[in-house]
Amino acid sequence: MQRKRTGFTVLAGSLAIMLALSACGSGKNNNSSSSAAPSSSAPAGSSSSGNANEAAKMSIMWWGADERHQATLAALDVYTKQNPNVTFTSEYLAWDAYWDKLPTLAASKTITDVLQMDAAYISEYVAKGVLEDLTDIELSGIVDPAVIENLKIGGKLYGIPLSQNAQGVAFNKPELEAAGISLPQKNWTWDDFFAFAREAKSKLPDGKYGISDTSNAWDWYNWYQTGNGEEPLMSSDGKTFTLNKDLFMKYQGEFASLRKEKAVPPPDQVLAFKENDPTADPMASGVVMTRGATTGSVSALETLMPGKVDVVNIPNGPSGGGWAQSTIFLAVSADSKHKDEAKKFVKWFISDPEAGKTLGLTRGIPISPEIYKSLEDTLQPKEKLGKKVYDVSVEKALPFYSIAAGYTEWVDAFKSTMEGVMFDQTSLEDAYEKLNKLGQEIAAKNK
The missing domain is CATH 3.40.190.10 (Periplasmic binding protein-like II)
Known part of the structure; x- marks a missing residue:
């Protein structure tokens, strides 16, 4: 539905x-x-x-x-x-x-x-x-x-x-244009997002990437799930937990493929990124051409990269995407x-x-x-x-x-579990089973 x-x-x-x-x-x-x-x-x-x-x-x-x-x-x-x-x-x-x-x-x-x-x-x-x-x-x-x-x-x-x-995506406009990469456009989709990553891989020099690996960020996956017409991972009262297996496997499978294709930075580099640090920020450092940015935070990125930053919305699914x-x-x-x-x-x-x-x-x-x-x-x-x-x-x-009552443990587990997947220490199937089980247990307690 x-x-x-x-x-x-x-x-x-x-x-x-x-x-x-x-x-x-x-x-x-x-x-x-x-x-x-x-x-x-x-x-x-x-x-x-x-x-x-x-x-x-x-x-x-x-x-x-x-x-x-x-x-x-x-x-x-x-x-x-x-x-x-x-x-x-x-x-x-x-x-x-x-x-x-x-x-x-x-x-x-x-x-x-x-x-x-x-x-x-x-x-x-x-x-x-x-x-x-x-x-x-x-x-x-x-x-x-x-x-x-x-x-x-x-x-x-x-x-x-x-x-x-609002939550959007910032991108390095002049560097993308110089490389002949199609710029992200308003109301782009998740398919466009993943295609953009692959186009960037084919046109950027080694060591530079179109997107980072956000597979360990629960909010990015939640935008994907809700944008595709499903309920959020956790209801506002915390009594319902919904982790759609098909969507989870599809989203995480895309990132698994991008890692194999070397179209996103390697996991150790991803985990070392620090936003708004001139040398460690994924975009300001010149390593990644895009990253998440909000209305309140994008000015700090523009300060680090004057005249180079443009913005677009979070990728949309059939039901929309992001928040404002x-x-x-x-x-x-x-x-x-x-x-x-x-x-x-x-x-x-x-x-x-x-x-x-x-x-x-x-x-x-x-x-x-x-x-x-x-x-x-x-x-x-x-x-x-x-x-x-x-x-x-x-x-x-x-x-x-936002994160419902009692789900802090789940959010922490999502990050650590998906980092295990990033480093090939955990299978996607096992990750789903672990995260779904924990989420359902928390929902049951809240009931």
């Missing part, structure tokens, strides 16, 4: 977000890491500050690339200038380091006053009781009401959406001593014109139409590229499928 495709448009309010209870494999595109004045060593406290003039030293943490870090630090300075009673201590990390650290902070009730949240994690932290209810923040004229409704968990809002985001919607938020700690000031700040973050100018598109397309309109004429090419990721993806976008 073919799955109905859902389109997403922020102004139309037709977002459909699937928030889950566990880790995210689709946002691992930010790998730069630095920190300043970490603030998580002391508890955030438990009382709410009701005096708007009371001095407040708020702690805040986020993940991202260096461009996002610098823009956010500048925005915090702007807020302090506008609100001299408020200062900040900040901590900023790469994606993996952020989510490695946050569980410890949650367990010890030392989460920062304000923190960045992702669609795939937010329900988990709501369930832990560590995030404040933000439903009382007035967002009329800033965020479409339908968007707000679709982001609520149990009827309450726990994260203020920062931007419209809000996936990144600001949340407030339920234990904050400065809840009122924190709520004021998160609203300011998405609505103040000076904040919008300072932050630009470092977290994607601003959620406020007015902010984006004010920026449009001044955007740099790399920022307009972020908007293009959304534009080429939204037409056939499917919902954002």
Whole structure:
């Protein structure tokens, strides 16, 4: 049975977000890491500050690339200038380091006053009781009401959406053109994707490839399965698990063939790639002509490869492909001593014109139409590229499928099992049996 495709448009309010209870494999595109004045060593406290003039030293943490870090630090300075009673201590990390650290902070009730949240994690932290209810923040004229409704968990809002985001594929346009390789086109299919890899193999010099090997990435396979009309691997409540054997074997079989044909990098090289590292990024290093990129992350790649990056959507199946919607938020700690000031700040973050100018598109397309309109004429090419990721993806976008409750173990198993396949240590049949068995066991527990 073919799955109905859902389109997403922020102004139309037709977002459909699937928030889950566990880790995210689709946002691992930010790998730069630095920190300043970490603030998580002391508890955030438990009382709410009701005096708007009371001095407040708020702690805040986020993940991202260096461009996002610098823009956010500048925005915090702007807020302090506008609100001299408020200062900040900040901590900023790469994606993996952020989510490695946050569980410890949650367990010890030392989460920062304000923190960045992702669609795939937010329900988990709501369930832990560590995030404040933000439903009382007035967002009329800033965020479409339908968007707000679709982001609520149990009827309450726990994260203020920062931007419209989308998942696409970046590609090295001039190098592909120089080699005479057909460029990826909007709404290309999975068949086109694999054919592109083989054409690139025939025309690029040894050591260069059209695509990387994403056979160990659960989200890429999930896009393939849902794009071909099947349910996502795990339902949003985690009670149903669907690993379509025919599609799994076909998708993984294509990558097995590409490895034999040497049309993708060898496994050890694939596992050594590090996005946004000038020498280790698959594209920036010149090894691979394409890689996944989101609206919020593609500007970092363009910075590394100025004038060389173009974008296209995730390959489509008959039901569509990829996603385009809000996936990144600001949340407030339920234990904050400065809840009122924190709520004021998160609203300011998405609505103040000076904040919008300072932050630009470092977290994607601003959620406020007015902010984006004010920026449009001044955007740099790399920022307009972020908007293009959304534009080429939204037409056939499917919902954002995040990891459901209890499936972190399965996602880890998918990665390690498929890496075993990549190195010819595990057969595809055995991989399917192992992953399907584990997924069904987790679904049964959730029931």
